[in-house]
Amino acid sequence: MVTRKDIAEQAGVSQSTVSRLLNGDPTLKVKADTRRRIMRTAAELGYRAFTSRSIAVLNVPPQFDELQDAYFQSLQTELRKVAAEQGTTLTFFDSIDSLIAHADDHDGFVATGPTSFQRTDLAHLRDALRYGVFIDTNPAPDWFDSVRPDLSQTMLDALDTLLVDGYTCIGYIGGVGSIMGLPNEQYIYADGPFTVSNGRALAARLLTDHPDDLPNALVIGSDPMAVGVLQAFAEAGVRVPTDIAVVSVDNLPIAQYTAPPLSSYAIDLHELVYAALTTLTDAIARDRHVRRHVLLSTELVRRESLPSKS
Numbered sequence: 001m002v003t004r005k006d007i008a009e010q011a012g013v014s015q016s017t018v019s020r021l022l023n024g025d026p027t028l029k030v031k032a033d034t035r036r037r038i039m040r041t042a043a044e045l046g047y048r049a050f051t052s053r054s055i056a057v058l059n060v061p062p063q064f065d066e067l068q069d070a071y072f073q074s075l076q077t078e079l080r081k082v083a084a085e086q087g088t089t090l091t092f093f094d095s096i097d098s099l100i101a102h103a104d105d106h107d108g109f110v111a112t113g114p115t116s117f118q119r120t121d122l123a124h125l126r127d128a129l130r131y132g133v134f135i136d137t138n139p140a141p142d143w144f145d146s147v148r149p150d151l152s153q154t155m156l157d158a159l160d161t162l163l164v165d166g167y168t169c170i171g172y173i174g175g176v177g178s179i180m181g182l183p184n185e186q187y188i189y190a191d192g193p194f195t196v197s198n199g200r201a202l203a204a205r206l207l208t209d210h211p212d213d214l215p216n217a218l219v220i221g222s223d224p225m226a227v228g229v230l231q232a233f234a235e236a237g238v239r240v241p242t243d244i245a246v247v248s249v250d251n252l253p254i255a256q257y258t259a260p261p262l263s264s265y266a267i268d269l270h271e272l273v274y275a276a277l278t279t280l281t282d283a284i285a286r287d288r289h290v291r292r293h294v295l296l297s298t299e300l301v302r303r304e305s306l307p308s309k310s
Contacts, residue, residue, distance in 0.1 A: 150295035167217035174221025199228025223250035
């Protein structure tokens with residue numbers, strides 16, 4: 001029988017650290033890599049003495065954009081992986097009504113996907129299943145917890161990177177709800193969904209509004225939008241990165257195959273999912289009423305489309 005001592009020895013950490021992590025101690029401070037190593041070691045050794053929970057997953061995929069769906073599919077893959085490591089059982093539902101019908105079978109729910117829900121539907125969900133965490137969205141902050149990438153800080157980081165590399169006139173293309181701190185308001189286009197078609201449409205607006213005075217760099221709110229931007233630029237004969245540099249967010253596999261490859265910030269999906277499940281477990285265990293809304297930083301992945309101007 002595998003013990004926590006066995007896990008500690010193989011992972012190269014103290015038994016106390018293993019015990020606190022597996023018990024879900026919210027005060028434990030441990031590096032993400034160390035936590036992953038412990039959880040992976042426990043899974044590899046066949047450790048099964050986790051606190052078993054049955055969690056519903058509300059997953060309503062986008063109906064309009066395959067690339068946007070790729071991000072949420074990756075999120076679900078990571079969710080399954082982390083849940084398996086923790087001994088948590090997941091059941092997926094594609095609508096609020098179907099989840100409500102089986103609410104009594106689950107301890108709580110995690111929601112993924114970009115779909116907007118009606119307030120009345122969320123109220124019914126709250127009445128049926130009190131504990132829930134939304135990943136990457138925050139539709140009802142007074143009722144449910146949420147875990148999201150800190151996109152505002154990511155945009156500021158991207159801006160700083162571009163400024164350091166010598167880009168002085170920087171624009172932004174993103175969807176509704178994006179927050180930027182750019183001084184060039186005439187180059188900010190933030191409207192609509194984070195999709196390929198909307199990225200292409202907003203880039204076309206930028207080209208129409210500024211035919212002779214384009215910014216020399218752009219920050220894009222998502223990789224799918226960046227694909228649309230690159231399409232619009234290619235049609236108009238605007239060269240990336242010669243005429244304009246592009247930095248995006250998501251670091252989806254498609255970023256490696258665009259022409260040219262994108263410079264893209266990677267969202268740490270493991271941290272996103274782990275924080276969501278930890279937040280949900282903590283809420284269930286402590287029966288607390290204070291909502292938690294966690295923002296996680298992203299990691300910059302540099303690609304060849306962003307050369308230095310020095």
